Amino acid sequence: MTDLVTLAELGSPLVVIGGAAYVRHASPAAYWSTVGLPLSVARLLTSYSSTMDACGLTVEPSRWRALAVRATTRREVRPVPPRRGIIRPTSTGLRMRLRLVPGQEPADVAASAERLRHAWGVYAVHVRDVKPGVVELWLVGFDVLQQVRMPRRSDSRPLQVPVALREDATAFVRDYRTVPHELVLGATLSGKSMYLRNLVTGLAAQPVVLVGIDCKRGVELAPFASRLSALATDPDQAAELLPVLVKEMEDRYDLIKTRQGIAPGTAEELITSDIWGLPEDERPAPLVLFIDEVAELFMVATRKEEERRDEMVTQLIRLAQLGRAAGIYLEVCGQRFGAELGKGATMLRAQLTGRVCHRVNDEASAKMALGDIAPEAVQASCAIAPELPGLAVVGDTSGGWSRIRTPYLSLADAAATCRATAHLAPDLPALNPFRPYVSPLPDVAPGSMATARPVTE
Template sequence: MTDLSTVLEVGGPVVALGGGAAYARAQHPGVYWSTVGLPLSTVRMLSSYSSVMEACGLTVAPSRLRALAVKAATRREVRPVPPRRGLIRPTSTGLRLRLRLAPGQEPADVAASAERLRHAWGVHAVYVTTVKPGVVELRLVGFDVLRRVRMPRKLTGDFLKVPVAMREDATPFVRDYRTIPHQLTLGATLSGKSMYLRHLITGLARQPVALVGIDCKRGVELAPFAPRLSGLATDPDQAAELLPVLVQAMENRYDLIRARQGIAPGTPNEEITSDIWGLPEKQRPVPIVLFVDEVAELFLVATRKDEERRDEMVTQLIRLAQLGRAAGIYLEVCGQRFGAELGKGATMLRAQLTGRVCHRVNDEASAKMALGDIAPEAVSAACAIAPERPGLAVAGDTSGGWSRIRTPYLSLGDAAEICQETAHLVPDLAALKPFRPDVPAPPVDSPAPVMRPRPVTD
């Protein structure tokens, strides 16, 4: 009986701790990492750093002076020298560590061994970034941050910068319109493309910008955000009327830049290198962000008349993409399918869209259209996105870099409520007033009487 009591007293807490750790690792990976994973990985790294670096081929022969000093002082065998390790900085999702490369090494050598370092130190992933010549930073991620996305609480976006998703290396993905003015976002049904669009709209809704939408699905995607929209077109006919207004607004802004800088009135727009950000704040027009949902609907035609309208709309979109940045007009083009077979101008429009975000698509051709010209290896990553992970996407830009991102969940009701609360920030643009969507007035609840009225009787 005494032995049984001892087993229960000792084994009970051990089983409870083990079960709690397993539950936390499965359901709350952040808590598990902070309490268990972080100490274990730190101990592994400190105890095996030199041997792991040597096994990965990241060591070099010591200098002659160092070899002579070691032999003279300790008479030990001179071992290869690993990169000098900096301070270990723990984070809520992993570890950060800077390495000073040994002579003859380059960042590509460390990046090639990232998978070996991951297994050696028991973490989910290892990412290598260059800080400065001779110094790289290792970002160790303790768990899969894309399984349950949680954006940092203290993260706030600057003007025309919207944090919309989390990267696989546990850094936020920020949509910066000043750096990447135009973007193409693709995704099949239930891929999470609409969730990505909600985060963009709600992030911009809190800023002093004009939001304009073209939603050829009769407005079902963008109509809930009508209180914050300065203009909305719900079919190709309305889009054909809205786009010329935006082109005219762009030309008026170029005239304003000419007048301010003393440029000759006959100078073509393409030769004006400045933008509205060089104007005084009081004269600077408000930026305009145009959201085009289901862009393929603008290309589809059924009659000869529709074909002429299509060509005109596509030409106007291309003009906005080519010249809109300097005028403070930015494009966010979304769709389920995008390819050269849509018609004339599709490839030219795609070439002007610097940013690319590809969710799960139904065919490889769409993934190639989005990412094939900037990062061919990203096409296979986009085609491998599983339907069980909505919101997962591959983001890249024309610089060639790409990464996996995932958008956190945001309900349509919460997004619409944010647009309702920020309706007072809608700028006064006279040209867009005819396209301002009708916003139904909210129902007024009459207060209940404090006392029940009694009928007057004779």
């Protein structure tokens, strides 16, 4: 009996430690909520002043403060750290606001983020500028990109799609009104197709005209044919489709100019320079053009194909330069996009404001995507491991960048979503000749063991 009691006393701590280690590996979110969160809060509260001092985030107190401390407590006057706000726990970490002391700036706190991470035992620390003199620390308790779980709450607005998860546990929202055109690069099996799949299904639930150019015989976009208003599966069809889109853009500009025929006494709110200022009953539906494997549009073998290529590239550049005001947006995907593709490639890339770079095969490809807008992000994109498909680096013209990862979405679920939302596709008569054929679903007898298989992954 004594031996059993001794074994239980010795074994119980081992079982608890082993169980905690297993939960930390199998379910990081559960481990953080039960173990990691209390420990990190305790470390933060007990070591806040000393940690700030070690990170160089304290300043000498003012003369009046020093006199008051000596007069009331008669103790040594210590440097003053930033004033800490209320600690707000979340399912993925902590949030805390700091009021900077005079002489500090947000860059000082951001430079010490790695030290704060180790001092408080969290996975990452992100610094956000809230207002002058106030920053917010986002402490992430675990690697949220290892097992992607999108936030439950997300703003649902027209032409906004929460398509991936950022490394600070917030949703990466693809906002076409803010960033009209985007370039998505990635090698084979890097997760580029999954990003496109989430984007298409997110837009499918909105009254948006979806148009696809997939020169890989349609293997990527054909499963979404029920929701697409037009689909070109080879360069010849693309050469016929692009002039129609340019003509649609010109017609929309004519509509805007009609509204700008300003008469005396016209209210200021009725004067517009894009379709979003038009009355709702006159406003044409926004249009998003998806181009998968854009390099196929640049490939030529004969002189005749070269002339066709130059014409298509010119039309794409026109859409990229002028499409935003007409409500036409581009989503250009490929494995590589540089000057070696041919005339007009660099000019087209310069019009694509948003940049998403998945794992690439060489550093030059990463520089094509991010080198001209966020040079610091090039090395981060080159460090993406093949074991993490869907992981990418996103940047914009402001110079900021962050890591994101797209959640897994099966092709069958994406196709089902497109079929269920097919009735939401706006009617655009000019695109009717290019509408893809949608075959009816086969009838499966009850109890049959046959299962539907997707065309491609």
